Amino acid sequence: MTQNKVSTEEIIKNAAMEVFVEDGFDGARMQKIADKAQVNKAMLHYYFSSKEVLFEKILIEACGEMLPELTAIIKGEQAFIDKLKAFVRIHIRQQLKNPKLVSFIFRELNKNPERMASQLNNLEVMKTAYTDFMNSYKLEVEAGKMHAYSPAHLFIMIQGLVDYYPLSKPFYCAFMKYMDEAVEELTFEEKLIDQTCLLLENALKK
Amino acid sequence: MTQNKVSTEEIIKNAAMEVFVEDGFDGARMQKIADKAQVNKAMLHYYFSSKEVLFEKILIEACGEMLPELTAIIKGEQAFIDKLKAFVRIHIRQQLKNPKLVSFIFRELNKNPERMASQLNNLEVMKTAYTDFMNSYKLEVEAGKMHAYSPAHLFIMIQGLVDYYPLSKPFYCAFMKYMDEAVEELTFEEKLIDQTCLLLENALKK
DNA sequence: GTCTATATATGGATAGAC
DNA sequence: GTCTATCCATATATAGAC
Structure with a gap:
């Protein structure tokens, strides 16, 4: 019942x-x-x-709501570059569903990093996802198919690419208006996803 | 006197x-x-x-403290890629001098985008810097030397690459500890700058 | 479990002496 | 210009009836 x-x-x-x-x-x-x-x-x-x-x-x-269906993707059997693209697409879309949530997390995080650290066990998922993901990247590098970056730094750069716009969306909305550039929001954001995938592909593939 | x-x-x-x-x-x-x-x-x-x-x-x-000596760089006579690298280097270094400032701006921005918008005239500098920068990028593209991205989206992606780490530094410091990775902060950050330049160069140059 | 009424603390702001 | 003392609004939290 x-x-x-x-x-x-x-x-x-x-x-x-x-x-x-x-x-x-x-x-x-x-x-x-x-x-x-x-x-x-x-x-x-x-x-x-x-x-x-x-x-x-x-x-x-x-925090839980931030960890999305991403784990499934990362554990999938696709080629690395496809996993990466899927990650970018899903991550940005998800963040954009509730951009306030992203900035909330960052706000409280910066105010009290210790508190967040004490809940880092929630991130066990993230930890394994991170290692899995980076291992498959390393394989590509060893096979000579991709440019070699420091995995930790690459990880941060990718996060920057996928988190930054949702985080600063209110700013860019205001900025666009100021620049007199009328943009259709959804189109703009879908294009950002495409452009991000493209940029990463160009940056990684040899 | x-x-x-x-x-x-x-x-x-x-x-x-x-x-x-x-x-x-x-x-x-x-x-x-x-x-x-x-x-x-x-x-x-x-x-x-x-x-x-x-x-x-x-x-x-x-806000004033956020607009750095960047304008000078952008107006300089260097090649586009060198300007971009200089921008990355100086911007990240500057943000890292006072990471709290970055997160403060973002926090208040997200809480009250209108207030920030009403002060957007402070960003007249930013507006011209943005157009100058993007114009020299377009020249490179037309000369067939670089991959073509949508200028507006490229701009955002670059900002994401240079703003994200300073913004989330407290998190990564905690995360690194959790991953038991002892990292020397300054070395790590200088390397992030190098890696960012490298990534952008690979992503842009044909 | 849900409500009203109230205790207690604290923060922004002001009055007025010096 | 600088201080002390105080006002007043508001916020969290609790007591106690139903």
Whole structure:
């Protein structure tokens, strides 16, 4: 017998996610969360003892939402370059579904790197994904098919390419307006994906 | 007769810069700023009517500090690829001098894109730098020396490559520890610069 | 479990003496 | 210009009825 009515706790967590992601920890107000969840403030403290505790829970969930269906791709049997392209495509698309989430993570991360570090075990997935991915890259290099980069640095550069635009999208939207360049958002973003794949292909293939 | 004693106003602004960059607008406390400036809170309101006003001033200065000596480079007479490399080198080094500043800008930007947009006239420099830079790229493409990318997208990708690491440095420091990889920070970062130049060169040159 | 009412703390801002 | 003391709004958190 499944519980098809969402529990109050779940409702609160969903509301809290929205508010924290929008306003950050410091900017978030318990009242706003309560309003959005359509309960009163006392309820928040009933389910989660404090703002801090509630935030911790949200942060963990938020990190989880960042780790996408990427693992499957990376473990797949495709050629390295195809895996990479799939990674770029899916990663950018996913980040763009909720760009606020990306900037939220970065914001809180920079404010409290230790807190994030203490939750790094969530990244066990990321760790293995990273090693798998880089191993298949090394094979390509050894086979003389690709240019050799330092794996760690290549990893960061790829992340930069896929994370940067979602992170700074609000800025570029404003910037485009300022430059009087009317751009159709979706087309622009799909093209960014293509261009990123192209750039990486040119940069890697010998 | 020069005033070699720094004015109280200046002292406050310096303190405010530190605190706002560290804690963000919402997290910043007027008391903390006053303490750091070794004045009392009333002084802050004497020189700057409100927290909001003080913050605006700081934000403008912070944006100014982000626009580096880059313009000179971009206007120089070097070949495009050399300008690009110089840009990468100087930009990353500069961001790394104060990585907190970068994440501060992004944080406040994402919270209030309109505010940043209203100050976009500060970016007149950026606008001309951008067009100059891209024009010389187009010349290379027309001469058949470089791969053709969409200039706007290339611009974003380059920014991603040079901004991403400074922005997420705290994360990678934690991540490296987690991966048990002892890295010497400065060496790592200089190598990142080299690798970025290499990647761009491979991606662009035909 | 859910609500109202309230305690307690803190932060931004002001008044007014010097 | 600089200080002390204080106001006032707001935020988190709790007590206690239902």
